Amino acid sequence: MPSFAVAALLPLSLLSATALAAPHRSSPPQVVRLVGQAPATNDVTLDQLRERHADSFARLANAVKRGIQAPSAVEKRGSVVHVPLKLHYNEYNGLDAHAAEVSIGGQNLPVLFDTGSPDLVVPVDCKFGCANGFFNTTASPTFVKDGGDVSVAYGTGVATGYVADDTVRVAALAVEKQVFAAATQLSTAGGENWAAIFGLAPGGGAYTGGPSFIQRLVQQGSLARNEFSMSLKSSRPELVLGGVDRGFLQASLITVPNLGAASGIWLAGMGATSVDNKVVDGTVSYALIDSGSSFNSIPRSAAAAVYAATNGTLWKTQRMAVAGIEADVDIYTVPCEPSSTSGRIGFTFIGASSSTPVSMSAVSNVLEYVDDVASESCFGGLYGANVELVPGSGMQGALLGMPFLKSVLAVFNFDDAANGVSMAFSGVRMPK
Numbered sequence: 001m002p003s004f005a006v007a008a009l010l011p012l013s014l015l016s017a018t019a020l021a022a023p024h025r026s027s028p029p030q031v032v033r034l035v036g037q038a039p040a041t042n043d044v045t046l047d048q049l050r051e052r053h054a055d056s057f058a059r060l061a062n063a064v065k066r067g068i069q070a071p072s073a074v075e076k077r078g079s080v081v082h083v084p085l086k087l088h089y090n091e092y093n094g095l096d097a098h099a100a101e102v103s104i105g106g107q108n109l110p111v112l113f114d115t116g117s118p119d120l121v122v123p124v125d126c127k128f129g130c131a132n133g134f135f136n137t138t139a140s141p142t143f144v145k146d147g148g149d150v151s152v153a154y155g156t157g158v159a160t161g162y163v164a165d166d167t168v169r170v171a172a173l174a175v176e177k178q179v180f181a182a183a184t185q186l187s188t189a190g191g192e193n194w195a196a197i198f199g200l201a202p203g204g205g206a207y208t209g210g211p212s213f214i215q216r217l218v219q220q221g222s223l224a225r226n227e228f229s230m231s232l233k234s235s236r237p238e239l240v241l242g243g244v245d246r247g248f249l250q251a252s253l254i255t256v257p258n259l260g261a262a263s264g265i266w267l268a269g270m271g272a273t274s275v276d277n278k279v280v281d282g283t284v285s286y287a288l289i290d291s292g293s294s295f296n297s298i299p300r301s302a303a304a305a306v307y308a309a310t311n312g313t314l315w316k317t318q319r320m321a322v323a324g325i326e327a328d329v330d331i332y333t334v335p336c337e338p339s340s341t342s343g344r345i346g347f348t349f350i351g352a353s354s355s356t357p358v359s360m361s362a363v364s365n366v367l368e369y370v371d372d373v374a375s376e377s378c379f380g381g382l383y384g385a386n387v388e389l390v391p392g393s394g395m396q397g398a399l400l401g402m403p404f405l406k407s408v409l410a411v412f413n414f415d416d417a418a419n420g421v422s423m424a425f426s427g428v429r430m431p432k
């Protein structure tokens with residue numbers, strides 16, 4: 001299958017799990033979850049979901065500013081911890097996923113760090129074929145089953161199980177009694193190189209009751225700075241908890257307010273789209289920053305303008321889910337060996353500290369070969385789709401996933417109580 005099969009990885013905005021058949025512990029009031037490519041267990045239509053969750057959607061539209069308060073009494077003396085990531089590519093060089101080993105109850109498991117979802121979801125006592133491992137509950141003396149049932153829905157499937165806790169360790173940082181979803185069923189049973197999903201959305205713990213690992217670190221003052229940063233650049237991919245690796249910075253950081261703080265997601269207001277610093281489209285959109293998505297999506301007119309300027313060709317318009325919303329999606333092909341010095345695709349963000357576009361290289365936008373021809377053509381990682389991510393907002397939705405994060409250093413900060421949780425991006429000037 002061509003790239004849209006790849007594309008379905010984990011588009012993830014958050015939609016209250018009440019739409020799913022299985023029981024759950026609590027329905028998260030602030031969280032918006034959009035379910036797409038409806039899993040087999042979900043016989044509710046997308047329209048019904050949107051209707052049911054109109055309130056949550058409206059809340060997101062209002063983008064109420066409410067950050068996660070840093071504990072002011074705690075003096076910052078915590079750590080900066082580097083977590084090397086392993087990238088997994090598809091047949092060309094499109095980034096499919098990234099993973100890192102994390103210890104849960106003393107057992108190491110590869111996890112996908114997902115800025116698009118709120119909870120740690122761990123397959124346990126696997127009876128459904130977990131190629132990349134699972135957590136053995138009886139082998140951990142510190143494991144506690146908290147009891148409540150839980151269901152976590154992703155754009156590509158659903159995890160069901162129960163709420164549990166155990167000691168979770170990421171590199172040198174350990175949190176005891178960290179709550180997580182122990183998944184006994186997982187319709188997307190891991191990826192190519194990961195077994196568990198490690199949610200890093202600001203509204204952590206939306207399904208399990210939380211707080212999430214990152215929230216616990218913030219609350220405990222465990223971090224040197226209340227932020228984490230991610231770079232998926234192939235030379236040295238890593239997640240940094242508590243700061244930024246200055247070695248990655250090739251341009252100054254551009255700070256972007258998080259419009260999704262109240263809804264527990266990382267959401268930027270996106271303004272103009274440019275190619276090589278020249279504006280090609282001015283459609284305004286809400287962009288979900290999702291490290292669990294293997295593709296980007298922007299409004300159709302913006303994508304068309306980008307590909308007109310970068311030698312792309314419309315391959316097909318395909319019905320598929322973007323951030324959980326079904327839409328007609330324009331998929332383009334691009335040269336597999338694009339120019340390394342031109343064709344940089346840039347975005348400017350609303351309320352940002354600079355109007356300089358944050359750019360991704362043309363190379364980062366190449367996904368994988370179009371496999372039905374021995375061609376020189378590859379799929380572009382940027383799709384065109386008109387989706388209303390925030391219903392009622394009258395604004396288009398966008399999704400910035402791995403192809404974008406391959407080109408930038410992204411910082412996710414929990415400190416800025418006045419402006420809501422903020423993000424910062426530094427674009428690359430050159431690929432690699």
Ligand SMILES: *[C@@H]1O[C@H](CO)[C@@H](O)[C@H](O)[C@H]1NC(C)=O
Pocket residue numbers: 125126136137138139
């Ligand atoms: C889990 O661990 C227990 C105790 O170490 C062991 O007896 C059991 O076989 C393990 N279960 C699986 C499914 O690996």
Ligand SMILES: *[C@@H]1O[C@H](CO)[C@@H](O)[C@H](O)[C@H]1NC(C)=O
Pocket residue numbers: 309310311338339342343344362
């Ligand atoms: C588009 O094609 C032209 C002509 O072959 C080439 O000069 C240019 O660098 C290409 N642009 C990109 C972004 O690849």
